[in-house]
Amino acid sequence: MTNARTLTIVLFLLFVLMTLSITVWASRQTRNATDFYAGGRSFSAFQNGMAVSGDYMSAASFLGIAGIIALSGYDGFLYSIGFLVAWLVALLLVAELLRNAGKYTMADVLSFRLSQRPVRTAAAVSTITVSIFYLLAQMVGAGALVALLLGIKPGQTFLGMTPGAAKVATIVLVGALMIVYVVVGGMKGTTYVQIIKAFLLMCGAILMTVLVMVAFRFNLSSLLGAAATKSGSGSAFLEPGLRYGKEVAGDATQTFYNKIDLLSLGIALVLGTAGLPHILIRFYTVPNARTARKSVLWAIGIIGFFYLMTLALGFGAAALVGGKAITAQDKAGNVAAPLLAQTLGQRYLGGSTGGAILLAVISAVAFATILAVVAGLTLASSSSLSHDFYANVIKRGQASERQEVVVARVAAIGIGAVSIVLAIFAQNLNVAFLVALAFAVAASANLPAILYSLFWKRFTTSGAVWAIYGGLIASAVLVFFSPVVSGSATAMFPGHDWQWFPLSNPGIISIPVGFLCGWLGTVLSATPTDAAKYAELEVRSLTGAGAH
């Protein structure tokens, strides 16, 4: 265990060293605002496809999905499917049009033909909200994982730190590194970090998948059979329903809510992706819309392949490690993939040393994954704060490029510092709750505004403002009164009960609310459509004329 710990740290430091030197190199190539915000728009379709994948495949994807499959079987696969299908919304409706019409942020497109200040303010608020919740989830996850991955048990110390102190130290370290990547490297540096991370993550997942398949002689059916037997749930383990949409005998109301909750989760997963600001700004890093399209195609291929492998990782962990051994380490199951690595290493790479090596490799990959995603999120929120709020709301479009970039760097430090502090206080929050909230806000607040502004000529400023705030408030309020926050044993505040909303995921209500608010705000406002401005948006977004 001690050897594995040292090796994990060494490998992680190697990753940090490599990415930091690339970041410093990238900083020398960063001369103007386009370099800082959009990496000079010079990345190729494959590079950006890898970077998009790196930004998207968070700890929730890697550790979370493998964990849910390992503990609850088939239900975890729903996440893989939703997260992948979601990319069709981005491909068909958003990526190219956004790339053609925008410059640096999501709000560039929203505010194109509407009043700059109210729309950009609203967009900055929702961008920062989504990014911070997502960021907290990753940082809290990193803190929780470090004790487990480094094998620090309660009562033990590591470098003189108790497990609690080691968690805080990890959060601070991750936070400090992400600030450095963003402040120094801007979009260029961050993009290379994503590319390297995506490469490492794919290598790690492929290696484990192959070893799992070797263990079961490349027979999927016998892998599934072994997982089902070891889980103790039998064939129910291979069917939907162990975790989501549970049927509660004798309680028809609860059963009804559980099933609606499953539908709600499904909708939020598929509609959230195309409203995530840190994903949307990646489309600006390529020269034109056609390259943006190709990068989404690459991303769909890479992400799809990865999510297929979650089947092998999750069911492999269920069959070879077993639910009991996983929950003994971590109740949420987040260590299923690292423990699977240890077991596979013991089997195929030579005893406990092999186990330690593979555990260390996969743990380092998990840290790299978290680090890359938080850097992408910090960049998205600081870009929006600087470009949308500072340059266009406060300075009314009169800020110089230099000023904008300086403010963006300061904003990254500020947002990073705030996230570090929040993450330290939020350590006991449920990580899944934070991610679900981020996806729900993205789908309820951002997606309606984006789709309306691209496709609906009559859409007005009040429509956009209503859609964003309406979707944002609806999802936040519903989550606050949901069983995730209070009124249940697994809630954030288990001792309290102000819960009245029965669903854990607000999507099925809050997404329609967002669309409805955008429509109502539009039809109730008397503002006439600016036909010339809409013509410009439409022609530019469809043809790429005048694109940045």
Place this chain on the structure above:
Amino acid sequence: MSTQTPVPPAAPAPPPEEPAPRATPDSSAYLAVEQSPEFAELRKALRSFVFPATVAFFAWYALYVILSAYARDFMGTKIVGNINVALVFGLLQFVSTFVIAWLYARYASRRLDPLADRLRARVQDGGQSS
């Protein structure tokens, strides 16, 4: 620090002009292109693919989620060995996603890109001539 001409304070907030110099080709060119039959064709070509495709994949995905919630027995039906309908249905979502993405890429490069290229050139001309 010699006595050169007094340096003007960095761009003294130009008079209330259009802030972003985005309308390089002037806006009448955009309006003219937007109202042309060729642009209507491009818009129709785009929407006639992406809207039905969105409805189709969303309905197909919704069917999968609804069956997962309400048709457990059907989803649990074993096909070969331990491989059941739920797993195959899930894998088919992967297949459909890959296929729709591929079809769109093909359609876009054959049908949309040539139309867009021509119109883009026209916007740039329109900015100069008319």
